[in-house]
Amino acid sequence: MSLLELFRKRVTVARVYGIPVRIDYRWFVVVALSVWLIASNLQNHAIQVVNVRLPPLDPATAWLLGVITTAGLFLSVFGHELSHALMARAEGIEIDEIVLHPFGGLARLRSEPENPRAELRIAVAGPAASFLFAILAFGGTKVAALGDYVATVVVFFFLAWGNLLLAVFNLFPGYPLDGGRVLRAILWRKSGNINQATRMAGLCGLLVAAVVILFGVYIMIAPNWRPSEPYFMGIWSILVGLFLLDTAAKVVKGAQRAKQVTVGDAMSAPVSIAPELTIIQLIDDFLPLHRQTSFPVAINRQLHGILALEDLKALPRERWRLTRARDVMRPVAPRFFVEPSTTLDYARELMKRNGVGSLAVVNNHGELVGFLQSGRLRPRAGKKKRKL
Numbered sequence: 001m002s003l004l005e006l007f008r009k010r011v012t013v014a015r016v017y018g019i020p021v022r023i024d025y026r027w028f029v030v031v032a033l034s035v036w037l038i039a040s041n042l043q044n045h046a047i048q049v050v051n052v053r054l055p056p057l058d059p060a061t062a063w064l065l066g067v068i069t070t071a072g073l074f075l076s077v078f079g080h081e082l083s084h085a086l087m088a089r090a091e092g093i094e095i096d097e098i099v100l101h102p103f104g105g106l107a108r109l110r111s112e113p114e115n116p117r118a119e120l121r122i123a124v125a126g127p128a129a130s131f132l133f134a135i136l137a138f139g140g141t142k143v144a145a146l147g148d149y150v151a152t153v154v155v156f157f158f159l160a161w162g163n164l165l166l167a168v169f170n171l172f173p174g175y176p177l178d179g180g181r182v183l184r185a186i187l188w189r190k191s192g193n194i195n196q197a198t199r200m201a202g203l204c205g206l207l208v209a210a211v212v213i214l215f216g217v218y219i220m221i222a223p224n225w226r227p228s229e230p231y232f233m234g235i236w237s238i239l240v241g242l243f244l245l246d247t248a249a250k251v252v253k254g255a256q257r258a259k260q261v262t263v264g265d266a267m268s269a270p271v272s273i274a275p276e277l278t279i280i281q282l283i284d285d286f287l288p289l290h291r292q293t294s295f296p297v298a299i300n301r302q303l304h305g306i307l308a309l310e311d312l313k314a315l316p317r318e319r320w321r322l323t324r325a326r327d328v329m330r331p332v333a334p335r336f337f338v339e340p341s342t343t344l345d346y347a348r349e350l351m352k353r354n355g356v357g358s359l360a361v362v363n364n365h366g367e368l369v370g371f372l373q374s375g376r377l378r379p380r381a382g383k384k385k386r387k388l
């Protein structure tokens with residue numbers, strides 16, 4: 001294992017609602033930076049918040065507040081991701097993990113949302129949680145100010161702004177940000193085409209990334225307006241922008257690729273059985289040669305139905321001799337066939353739901369030309385390797 005691989009490794013730190021929470025090693029660097037940045041600010045500058053004034057602090061107090069504030073900020077990021085994850089679960093999607101990485105967090109879902117509405121809900125859940133945390137923290141600031149707990153005021157104040165920033169920044173309309181997912185959901189609903197929507201949202205993501213990078217450069221060189229740590233903030237902004245740029249570029253590429261992969265690329269030659277074939281013939285003569293869990297039933301390339309082996313379970317052995325394929329097959333219906341030009345994504349979804357886990361491929365002359373089985377999708381040899 002190279003040093004670089006070790007560096008990319010993740011540690012599982014907790015399980016929340018059964019979801020593993022993993023931390024990227026680089027994340028610890030960011031935590032240290034955050035503690036240092038907050039502590040050094042509190043140590044060197046007086047801070048004016050609402051109507052309380054915090055004088056420069058002694059090192060021990062400054063570092064302690066740095067640690068507390070940083071812990072609060074990263075719990076906030078975690079709360080944001082957990083909110084996405086729980087909403088996804090409510091939409092019936094399992095969650096593989098929540099990852100905290102140097103640029104924030106990520107709730108990794110096992111599958112894509114099934115429809116635009118689910119996508120929208122999952123996307124909005126994160127920023128909604130962050131807005132809620134911001135409101136609570138602003139409330140905390142006010143309450144602490146009443147009691148004159150100056151240090152507490154400062155911590156709440158940082159947390160309030162941190163969460164507000166998290167919510168607003170995430171709503172920028174570019175994939176992979178939450179706002180980009182919202183945009184994707186809207187475009188998806190309008191066009192009905194998820195790949196096209198993903199591609200558009202990804203392109204907007206490239207644009208947002210460029211703006212974030214330019215903003216970073218601007219902070220560093222602008223003569224008039226400079227935040228307290230211009231170089232740190234500028235470089236940070238550029239790094240976040242580059243991260244977004246990389247992710248958005250992958251999304252755009254992925255969407256283009258998915259658009260091109262069709263059923264025709266992945267289907268195999270059809271092994272069909274005749275409607276008159278008896279079940280005993282199927283089991284004795286046919287099955288040993290063709291290990292499939294379902295077969296298209298056809299005569300002269302005309303599809304009559306799909307026979308699923310699963311449907312034979314209910315059939316008593318003594319009837320195998322008399323029963324024919326046509327008696328137990330599922331008659332032809334739109335959910336059992338597609339055309340070669342159908343996208344593989346669509347076909348895959350259809351297979352998940354049609355009850356037989358396979359699809360006949362029929363050309364526009366109505367002839368059976370191929371067969372697809374989930375779990376056995378092979379792209380035609382000679383084409384580039386694809387994620388299937």
Ligand SMILES: [Zn+2]
Pocket residue numbers: 080081084126127170178
């Ligand atoms: Zn989010």
